[in-house]
Amino acid sequence: MRRIWSAAAGALLCAFVASPEAHAIEIQTVTSPLGIKAWLVEDHSVQLISMNYAFAGGSSQEPLAKRGITNLLVSLLDEGAGDLDSTAMQTELEDLSISMSFDSDRDTISGSLRTITDNLPDAARLLTLALSKPRFDPQPLDRIRSAVLVSIRNRERTPAQQANVAFNQALYPGHIYGVPEGGTADSVGSITVDDLRAYQKRVMARDNLKVAVVGDIDPKALGVLLDRVFGGLPANADLRPVVDAPPPEAKFINVAVPNAAQTSLRFAGASLKRTDPDYLVAYVATFILGGGTPGTRLYDAVRVQRGLAYSIGLNLDVAEHDGWFIGTTSTRADQADDVLKIVQDEIKRYADEGPTAAELASAKAYIIGSYPLRFVSTGQVASQLMGILIGNLGIDYINKRNELIAAVTIDDVKRLAKRLFGAPMLISRVGPAPS
Numbered sequence: 001m002r003r004i005w006s007a008a009a010g011a012l013l014c015a016f017v018a019s020p021e022a023h024a025i026e027i028q029t030v031t032s033p034l035g036i037k038a039w040l041v042e043d044h045s046v047q048l049i050s051m052n053y054a055f056a057g058g059s060s061q062e063p064l065a066k067r068g069i070t071n072l073l074v075s076l077l078d079e080g081a082g083d084l085d086s087t088a089m090q091t092e093l094e095d096l097s098i099s100m101s102f103d104s105d106r107d108t109i110s111g112s113l114r115t116i117t118d119n120l121p122d123a124a125r126l127l128t129l130a131l132s133k134p135r136f137d138p139q140p141l142d143r144i145r146s147a148v149l150v151s152i153r154n155r156e157r158t159p160a161q162q163a164n165v166a167f168n169q170a171l172y173p174g175h176i177y178g179v180p181e182g183g184t185a186d187s188v189g190s191i192t193v194d195d196l197r198a199y200q201k202r203v204m205a206r207d208n209l210k211v212a213v214v215g216d217i218d219p220k221a222l223g224v225l226l227d228r229v230f231g232g233l234p235a236n237a238d239l240r241p242v243v244d245a246p247p248p249e250a251k252f253i254n255v256a257v258p259n260a261a262q263t264s265l266r267f268a269g270a271s272l273k274r275t276d277p278d279y280l281v282a283y284v285a286t287f288i289l290g291g292g293t294p295g296t297r298l299y300d301a302v303r304v305q306r307g308l309a310y311s312i313g314l315n316l317d318v319a320e321h322d323g324w325f326i327g328t329t330s331t332r333a334d335q336a337d338d339v340l341k342i343v344q345d346e347i348k349r350y351a352d353e354g355p356t357a358a359e360l361a362s363a364k365a366y367i368i369g370s371y372p373l374r375f376v377s378t379g380q381v382a383s384q385l386m387g388i389l390i391g392n393l394g395i396d397y398i399n400k401r402n403e404l405i406a407a408v409t410i411d412d413v414k415r416l417a418k419r420l421f422g423a424p425m426l427i428s429r430v431g432p433a434p435s
Contacts, residue, residue, distance in 0.1 A: 025375060027385065027395050030219045032226040038211035039385050039395065040222055043378065047117040049215035050378035052386040053230075054110040056208040059181045060242045060321070062199075068183020069191050069199050072144065074102040074109060076196070079140035081129035086140045089126065098123045100130065106177055107320040108390060109204060114379060117216045124228050131204070132232040136193045148188050155180065160264070163255040163430040170253060170426050171268055171324060175245040205237035206230060212385035214378045245322040250424035256433040263336035263431025264328070267343060271316050271323040271420055274391045278416060280401075283316060284408045285416040288355045288363045289347065290314020290327050295362050301346050302329065308339050318391075325420060333432040340429070351421040354414030368402045 028040045059070040078093070078100055080086040093100055099114035100123070111131075115123035155161040165180055172178035182188070209230060213222055247270045272282045289297045292313030294304060302312045314327035331339045355363075375381050375398075388397045 025381065025398055027398070028219060029395065030213075030222045030226070032223040032231075034206075034227045034231050036206055036209065036211070036226040036230050038213055038222060038226055039389065040212075040217070040219060041214040041381055041385070042216075042218060043214065044216050046378075047216050048378050049113075049115055049117060049120055049123075049213065049217050050382040051113040051211065051213045052110070052382040053112075053209060053211045054108040054386055054390055055204045055237070056108060056210075056320075056390075057203040057237065057239050058105050058107040058109055058320075060106050060176045061203050061240060062176070064176075064179065065187060066183075066191055066195055066199070067179060067187040068148065068181070069187075069195060070104045070109060070203075071182060072141075072148065072188065072191055073196055073200055074104045074111075075144045075148075076136055076140060077102045077111075077130045077134050079144070080135040080137050081126075082133040082135075084126075084129065085135065085137060089130075092122070092126060096122050098126065100127055102130075106181070110386070112379070112382070120217070120225070124225055128229050128232065131229065134196075134200070136196050141193070145188060145191075148182060149185055152180075152182055152185050152188065155182070159255050159257045160260070160430050163253065163428060166253050166255070167266060167268075167426070167428045170251055171248045171326075172245045173249055175321075176242065177245055177319065177321070201234055202238045205234040207235060208237040208239065209233070210386065210389040212382045212389060214382040214385070242321055245319075248324060248426045251426055253426075253428040255428075255430045257431055258433070260333070260431045262330045263333045263429060264330045265336065265340055265343070266326065266328050266428040267314075267347075268317075268324050268326040268426045269420065269423055271318075271325045273320075273323045274318045274393075276323075278412075280404050281408050281412045281416045282420060284360070284363055284367065284405065285355075285413045285420060286314060286316050286325055287367060288359050288413065289350050289417070289421065290325075291363065291366075293366070295359070297346050297350055297359075298327070298329075298343060301342050302339055306338075306342070308335050308342070312343075333434070336429065336431060337434065340427070344425075347421050347425070351418050354417045355410065357410055360408070360410050360413060364405055364408065367405050371402055 025041055028042070030038045030040045062069055078089060080089050084092065096119045097116065098119060099112070102111045104110065113123055113127050155165070169178040211226065217225070248268055272279050287296065290313050292299055292311060294300065298312050298314060302309050309329045309331045312327070312329035314325055317324045317326050327343070329339060374384050
């Protein structure tokens with residue numbers, strides 16, 4: 001998604017606003033006169049306001065016949081609204097140094113607003129128009145649809161991208177998560193303005209909305225802002241139930257790309273949902289194995305000790321309807337077999353033995369020490385609050401998160417290492433055919 005920034009505004013909106021001590025952040029719950037709730041972190045030291053918001057649902061709400069409608073919708077919300085066409089809207093945003101963006105993923109439709117305090121009335125007016133009176137004019141609709149169709153054609157004729165599709169289908173077998181979010185030429189080509197309006201009304205409402213605001217605004221003013229921006233939306237969304245994804249298939253996907261410079265390897269397996277009580281233990285266990293920094297297992301085995309790849313990492317991929325771990329690396333084609341064997345051997349050894357006490361201590365120190373760096377600017381704080389809201393982790397999560405990490409024991413990690421990494425994996429190899 002396009003971000004509207006001037007160089008001066010970009011520097012200003014990244015200004016330091018919060019103590020690097022995450023626990024020093026005080027969060028207030030604000031309820032507007034219409035009953036819209038938000039988390040607020042007041043900071044009047046700089047004249048900046050950052051707002052993040054999200055509607056539950058995301059692209060998992062799409063009918064297959066209209067797959068890609070969420071992507072098209074969020075791409076058009078700032079392309080004209082009310083009495084402003086696309087050019088006029090973009091000009092106002094640029095002239096006023098207002099950043100307004102929209103995005104989506106599998107489970108949410110989200111947005112952000114960044115502005116200096118003096119321009120908040122105009123920022124609120126523009127965001128209200130975008131959310132409540134988008135125009136979906138023919139010219140921007142045709143332009144964005146054409147760009148999406150080009151992307152789809154490239155995906156369909158590019159072996160590496162086809163491998164990504166096959167990997168996702170195996171990772172999420174028979175589930176909406178495994179269907180490319182961009183859609184197909186037929187599904188995207190069939191989407192009309194009436195489809196966009198009906199879909200927006202169904203998935204963007206006040207009852208599935210979460211809001212986080214950080215900066216130079218008090219609770220009373222925020223209540224007024226919430227009602228102005230979101231009050232015109234439908235009271236209730238019409239979300240369709242989405243089942244949890246089944247465990248990924250343990251299989252090997254091999255795609256030959258004759259002219260590829262390197263071989264790309266991916267490996268994945270079932271993990272935990274974010275709401276699982278053991279999630280933070282799984283987070284620590286995964287970092288020790290695949291954190292992508294010196295001292296983590298796969299990085300040391302593949303890069304530090306053997307120099308076979310520039311980078312390698314493994315992360316948890318969290319979604320509303322299940323969780324996975326996914327690892328990635330790239331190497332020379334003639335080294336791919338060696339790298340894959342090293343990865344498989346290291347993962348098996350880790351599942352069997354777990355970490356050493358030194359590895360656990362080092363991982364916890366890194367995870368705890370780096371957490372405050374996520375809370376430096378208004379935008380970062382708002383983004384972190386939104387993640388906590390979406391995950392339903394509780395308003396006290398910032399204060400207790402590092403204590404929970406510190407409490408993880410070596411027995412906890414051994415138990416989760418065996419649970420996560422003891423089963424056969426889904427593996428994808430994309431590159432020149434082995435000689």
